[in-house]
Amino acid sequence: MSLIPIRPGSPFGAQPERSDAARNRERLLQAARDLVAEHGVDAVTMDMLACRADVGKGTVFRRFGSRAGLMMTLLSDAEAEFQREFIFGPPPLGPGAPPRERLIAFGEARIKYVEEYGELARAAAEHSPQNRHDAPPVVLWHRHIEMLLREAGLDRDPWLLALSLGATLDPERMLHSLRVHGVPPERLSASWRELVTRLLKDC
Template sequence: MDFSVVPFGKPRGERADAVRNREHLLRTAREMIEEHGVPKVTMDGLAERAGLGKGTVFRRFGTRAGIFQALLDADERQFQERVLSGPPPLGPGADPVERLVAYGRARVAFLVDHHTIARAAIDRDEPALVGDASLTQLHLRMLLRQCAPMPNLEGVVVQLTAALEGPLLLVLSRPTPDAGTASEINGFLGDAWQTLIERLVR
């Protein structure tokens, strides 16, 4: 499969000054999150901290949720690059079963680590879509075809995608993520994913 033709994320092609402003705003937003937490990041606060006009921030993001959607989009791109061209076993070069396990563990960690940003990225006026499940579906389909051809592959891919992407929704459904530390959640869900894959392909 030629992943280079898959249009993940938003298309590029912005003016150089717009790109600089976007990157500056995203860096500033990350600094604010690191220092004060997600709840303290506002449109006005971001504009003031970045030294840009409020109009620039509103044009760039539209709403406060748009700030966090942009952060997620940028991090999704980095995650995709690790999957498509990073070192094995997450990237190319490893046994397909190893890659399936590694992908699941990395994806769980990504989703859990981003759950506060993902919560803030949900706009009440828009569908609550979090993360880019399209990459997960494509990647699982490719690897399963290599290591475990089976009937109803498309349905299995949908079910596995739901099993992998769905736990974030469980975390987001709680007022506070009280299921344990991020490391404990990553281990719990990562181990479960590995068990699921190994049982499926054996």
């Protein structure tokens, strides 16, 4: 009988991690960051990571569940920071600005996020529509957009409309525009602003 462990090492886990487990987790995260820095996200394999961290492969998967899980863990700090900003931070991203401005700021922040962490974000979503669309951060962004649409007075199925807007901000899509087509980030921002502005024209 115990609490549901949200995440190993999280303050809500019933009992603390065993010491060897904690040590291995640190070793793995450090090794993962190093490997990503050295070879790029896409070239890092789970075997490579296990080897570098001097740990069995089983341990890697016990820790992170999957390659996507590892990438999510590597992203979690940046993700938490991003969430703090749009939930509690200063306007126009945080509360206080009119919903249209917040929505525009949200998209622009996402674009910057993808510029910096895009490869990780893409790898964190690979190989599983489930994870891609129902991961907690994704659900949170969706809800945030939906809320802003409602506040802006858009009452015609804001849930689905939020999904459409979220699709525009999808990391893989934006990365493809940025890296393959060489679209400058300012152009992405401008297009997002245009889209949101037109959508909320008279609400």
